[in-house]
Amino acid sequence: MRLFIKNMVCDRCIKVVREELDKLGIVLSHIELGEVETESELDAEKLIQVKQMLEANGFELLDDKRATLAENIKTLIIEEVQYLKGHKPAAVNFSDYLSQKTGYEYSYLSNLFSSETGQTIEQYIIAQKVEKVKELLSYNELSLSEMAWRLSYSSAAHLSNQFKKVTGMTPGEFKKGNTLPRKALDQVGASKIKTL
Helix, strand or coil: CEEEEECCCCHHHHHHHHHHHHHCCCCEEEEECCEEEECCCCCHHHHHHHHHHHHHCCCEEECCHHHHHHHHHHHHHHHHHCCCCCCCCCCCCHHHHHHHHHCCCHHHHHHHHHHHHCCCHHHHHHHHHHHHHHHHHHHCCCCHHHHHHHCCCCCHHHHHHHHHHHHCCCHHHHHHHCCCCCCCHHHCCCCCCCCC
16 A cells, blocks of 8 residues: 655655554555555554554645645655755756656646645745755855756856845855754745745
């Protein structure tokens, strides 16, 4: 049985969900960001237990197809931006990549995502990239040009301009003061971001 889980956005989330499902005696055949597959079907009582466990740990069981697809889009973006999985070839833009991975036309995905989340896919991608830049700046291991290349920006200047538009400070100012708090991945994009 396949279950889709909201806010399951990091490896630690996978660990928590795996451990908690194990406590409930549920055997998994597969687990990844936002998705779990059990070896057998779960009865109504077991599904209620799963739902309660997930909510107690900050997750949510998705049963609505539109919400599930929106969460899948988020997961695909997080994997590419935050974890640099590299499934999306550099020459392929996100709209084509998301269409290919989900099997839906991008215009449909775009409208669905906006109606489900209150923001555009582009705004969500920008929010994830800005959060990744904050992380990389904190580590002080890469130059701005290297960050721009890793995150598919056309230039370091483009990255810097977008970072400033979203955060109100340049990457250099952030690096010096580091006053902007980083966000949990499930909270990135929760606030409105201007389309750039």
